[in-house]
Amino acid sequence: MERCYINGMGCISVQNTFEGNFLEHPIVYSDTNIIYAVKPNYKAFIPPAAIRRMSSGVKNSIVASALAIEQAQVNELDGIITGTGMGCIQDSEKFLEKMIDFNEEYLTPTSFIQSTHNTVSGQIALKLKCNAYNFTYVNTGGSFPSALLDGLMQIKNEGKNNILIGGIDEIADYTFKLYQTIGHIKKDNEESYHILESRSEGCVGGEGSTFFVLSNEKQDQTYAEVLDAHLVNKLKKEQLEGFINNFLQRNNMNISDVDAVVLGNNGDVNFDTYYDEAERLFKSNSDLLYYKHLFGEFMTAPSIAVWIASNVLKEGKAPSVLYKNNEKGSDSIKTVLIYNQYRGKDHSLTLLKNV
Amino acid sequence: MEELKTELKEKIIEALNLEDMSVEDINDTDMLFEEGLGLDSIDALELIIILDKDYGIKLTDSKDGKKIFQSIETMAQYITEHRTK
Numbered sequence: 366m367e368r369c370y371i372n373g374m375g376c377i378s379v380q381n382t383f384e385g386n387f388l389e390h391p392i393v394y395s396d397t398n399i400i401y402a403v404k405p406n407y408k409a410f411i412p413p414a415a416i417r418r419m420s421s422g423v424k425n426s427i428v429a430s431a432l433a434i435e436q437a438q439v440n441e442l443d444g445i446i447t448g449t450g451m452g453c454i455q456d457s458e459k460f461l462e463k464m465i466d467f468n469e470e471y472l473t474p475t476s477f478i479q480s481t482h483n484t485v486s487g488q489i490a491l492k493l494k495c496n497a498y499n500f501t502y503v504n505t506g507g508s509f510p511s512a513l514l515d516g517l518m519q520i521k522n523e524g525k526n527n528i529l530i531g532g533i534d535e536i537a538d539y540t541f542k543l544y545q546t547i548g549h550i551k552k553d554n555e556e557s558y559h560i561l562e563s564r565s566e567g568c569v570g571g572e573g574s575t576f577f578v579l580s581n582e583k584q585d586q587t588y589a590e591v592l593d594a595h596l597v598n599k600l601k602k603e604q605l606e607g608f609i610n611n612f613l614q615r616n617n618m619n620i621s622d623v624d625a626v627v628l629g630n631n632g633d634v635n636f637d638t639y640y641d642e643a644e645r646l647f648k649s650n651s652d653l654l655y656y657k658h659l660f661g662e663f664m665t666a667p668s669i670a671v672w673i674a675s676n677v678l679k680e681g682k683a684p685s686v687l688y689k690n691n692e693k694g695s696d697s698i699k700t701v702l703i704y705n706q707y708r709g710k711d712h713s714l715t716l717l718k719n720v
Numbered sequence: 721m722e723e724l725k726t727e728l729k730e731k732i733i734e735a736l737n738l739e740d741m742s743v744e745d746i747n748d749t750d751m752l753f754e755e756g757l758g759l760d761s762i763d764a765l766e767l768i769i770i771l772d773k774d775y776g777i778k779l780t781d782s783k784d785g786k787k788i789f790q791s792i793e794t795m796a797q798y799i800t801e802h803r804t805k
Contacts, residue, residue, distance in 0.1 A: 475766065478762070
C-alpha cells in the first residue's frame with residue numbers, strides 16, 4: 366500500500382494565510398461574530414473576463430488551489446476532490462433574490478450557473494484542462510473529511526500519484542443572518558475571540574478555501590504524511606473515547622503516542638462538551654491546540670485544521686496562540702490527531718505524522 | 721438617445737459585473753463581443769434579459785441578436801424603435 370504525503374498547500378482564510386507564513390501575526394477579531402476572508406490579489410491568478418462571474422468562494426479556491434499546485438510542483442493531477450458544506454451560497458442567494466424580485470421571470474443565467482456546489486471543482490478542472498476524476502462532497506461537517514478520505518484512498522489504494530483536495534465555504538449575508546436568528550452563530554453583542562470562556566449558544570462564523578496536493582512520493586517540500594482519516598455522522602459523548610481509541614488502535618497507536626491534538630472548539634456551549642471529553646483523554650500526554658478563535662467556524666473548517674497540523678509537523682512546534690493548555694508546548698511534535706464535530710454531528714478524526 | 725446610451729452602459733456594467741469599467745470606458749460604437757468588450761454567449765443571455773425586463777422587447781430569433789448587440793449604438797437604435805415600456 367502506498368503512502369500519502371501532503372506536498373503542497375494553499376489557504377485563503379480570515380487570517381493572512383496566503384502569504385505563506387504560519388500565523389506569525391495573527392489577526393484578532395474581537396468585535397464581530399461573522400468574519401470574512403482576507404482577500405488575496407485575485408487578478409494575479411484569474412483572468413479579468415473570468416473573475417467578474419466568480420463569487421468569493423470560487424475566487425479564493427482558484428487562488429488556494431494554484432498555490433497548492435505550485436508548491437507541490439506537479440504538472441498533472443489524477444483527481445480533483447472538493448468538500449463544501451453550503452457550496453456557492455452567494456450565487457444561490459442572488460439567484461433566489463432575482464426570482465422573488467422579478468416574480469419568477471427574467472432569470473439571469475450567471476448566478477444559476479455558478480450556484481452549484483461543484484462549481485469550484487469544475488472551475489479548477491477547466492482552468493487546468495484536467496479531465497481526471499472530479500468529485501464534490503456535500504455533507505455538512507463531513508464534507509472536507511470525506512474529500513480527504515477519498516483523496517487518501519485514491520493515493521493509497523488506487524495507485525494515483527497526485528490528487529488535489531480542498532475544503533470551501535463562503536459567507537452569504539442573508540444566510541448568515543438566518544444562522545444568527547436561529548442561534549447557530551452568536552449574536553452581534555457577544556464577544557467572539559475568547560471562545561473557551563463562552564457560555565452562550567452558537568459560534569463565530571467564518572469562511573475559507575484550503576487546498577492540498579496529496580502525493581504518493583515524499584519530496585523536499587513535503588509537510589506531513591496523512592496516516593488515516595475516519596468519520597461518523599452520529600456519536601454520543603460517552604462513545605467518543607471508544608471512537609478515538611479504535612481509530613488509534615487500527616493505526617497501531619494509543620493515546621499516549623499522540624504529541625498534539627487539534628480540537629475544533631468554537632464557543633458553542635451546547636456542543637463544545639465533546640471537546641471537553643477529548644481534552645480529558647489527552648491533556649496529560651498531548652499538547653492541546655485549537656484554532657476557531659482565529660478562523661471562525663464553518664462546515665469545512667477541518668481543512669484549516671489540516672493546514673495547521675501540517676505546518677506544526679513541518680516546524681515541529683505550534684505557535685503559542687494555538688495552545689489551549691499552556692503557552693509553551695513541545696518543540697518536537699511528530700504526531701498530530703485532529704478531532705472535529707459540527708453541531709454534535711459529523712465527527713471526524715485525521716491522523717498525521719511528520720516526515 | 722444619448723440618455724438611453726448612458727443608461728445602457730450603466731445597466732451592462734452592473735449586470736455583467738464589469739468591475740473595472742466605467743461609462744466613459746465604453747464608446748458608443750465599440751464592438752460588445754469578440755475584440756471589443758470581449759463579451760461571450762452567457763453575457764448575450766444577460767443582454768436579452770435587459771431588453772425584455774427593462775424595455776419590454778422579446779427576442780425570438782438569435783440572428784436578430786447578432787445585429788442588435790453589435791454595439792451600444794445598435795442596441796439603443798433598436799430599443800428606441802421597438803420598446804414597449
